[in-house]
Amino acid sequence: MEIVTSPDEMTRRAENARNRGERIALVPTMGYLHDGHLALMREGRRRSSLLVASIFVNPTQFGPGEDFARYPRDFERDCAMLQTVPVDVVFAPEPPAMYSPDSQSWVEVTEVTRGLCGSNRPGHFRGVTTVVAKLFNIVKPHFAVFGEKDFQQLRAIQRMVRDLNFGVEIVPVPIVREKDGLAMSSRNAYLSPDEREDALALSLALRAAREKHSAGPCCTEEIVRAATQVLSRVKGVAIEYVEVVDAETLAPKPRLDRPILVAIAARVGKTRLIDNAVLAA
Ligand code: AMP
Numbered sequence: 001m002e003i004v005t006s007p008d009e010m011t012r013r014a015e016n017a018r019n020r021g022e023r024i025a026l027v028p029t030m031g032y033l034h035d036g037h038l039a040l041m042r043e044g045r046r047r048s049s050l051l052v053a054s055i056f057v058n059p060t061q062f063g064p065g066e067d068f069a070r071y072p073r074d075f076e077r078d079c080a081m082l083q084t085v086p087v088d089v090v091f092a093p094e095p096p097a098m099y100s101p102d103s104q105s106w107v108e109v110t111e112v113t114r115g116l117c118g119s120n121r122p123g124h125f126r127g128v129t130t131v132v133a134k135l136f137n138i139v140k141p142h143f144a145v146f147g148e149k150d151f152q153q154l155r156a157i158q159r160m161v162r163d164l165n166f167g168v169e170i171v172p173v174p175i176v177r178e179k180d181g182l183a184m185s186s187r188n189a190y191l192s193p194d195e196r197e198d199a200l201a202l203s204l205a206l207r208a209a210r211e212k213h214s215a216g217p218c219c220t221e222e223i224v225r226a227a228t229q230v231l232s233r234v235k236g237v238a239i240e241y242v243e244v245v246d247a248e249t250l251a252p253k254p255r256l257d258r259p260i261l262v263a264i265a266a267r268v269g270k271t272r273l274i275d276n277a278v279l280a281a
Pocket of ligand 1: 028029030031036037039040145146147148149150173174175176177183184185186
């Protein structure tokens with residue numbers, strides 16, 4: 001497994017690989033890897049002859065007062081995990097190699113990023129789509145793998161690729177959960193043992209939403225209420241939003257004869273967690 005930190009060097013390798021007829025898959029991450037990330041890597045491995053994992057804690061997707069500086073990092077452990085897949089190239093640039101101080105260009109996806117996390121984290125998705133566009137230009141992948149854990153991010157990137165003709169196939173991977181249902185996340189490392197218990201409320205709330213939806217004809221308000229009730233019972237959980245939207249467009253007030261997305265963001269102590277479920281019509 002090779003470690004590349006220079007964007008130009010990464011591009012040279014990608015171009016050489018393309019010229020040899022290799023199929024390149026890219027899995028973008030911010031590191032501090034867990035089994036959810038590894039599921040993405042295995043999907044990328046299946047589709048490619050050159051598998052590139054990027055590890056980059058992207059400063060432009062963090063707002064002021066968010067956790068950029070204290071985001072968990074452990075590059076050696078990450079590399080040991082990536083070697084088990086195995087990954088061919090780890091692309092791990094430092095922020096100054098990715099952003100020059102006079103950089104003034106952004107990639108912005110509008111409608112799909114307005115609601116849900118977009119309303120609570122201004123500028124977040126602009127940072128995400130900009131860095132992913134840069135990674136696509138640097139790594140030149142045929143495939144890029146993203147988790148449904150960050151469902152709005154997945155939809156934003158699918159839009160960007162379609163609207164701007166990136167020619168990269170976006171491969172979604174379902175959410176990987178701990179045995180008790182908690183969605184795996186690098187940020188789970190912030191949770192104290194008590195908070196870890198409280199955090200279960202998110203997946204339990206989604207289960208309540210699913211049960212309400214499958215119990216027979218109902219409306220989105222009832223689904224939101226069922227999930228909210230479960231979350232409000234837990235003192236340590238502060239709800240940021242519980243929403244039901246169209247799973248394709250993420251538009252509010254979805255028709256229930258189409259797949260819907262139930263999305264939750266909540267703070268457990270100081271830690272902001274998200275989770276979601278897609279419910280088929
Ligand atoms: P992150 O390192 O948190 O930016 O995540 C990198 C990629 O891994 C994103 O595409 C995430 O959606 C995906 N991911 C993170 N956690 C999970 C999970 N529990 N299951 C599936 N994919 C995940």
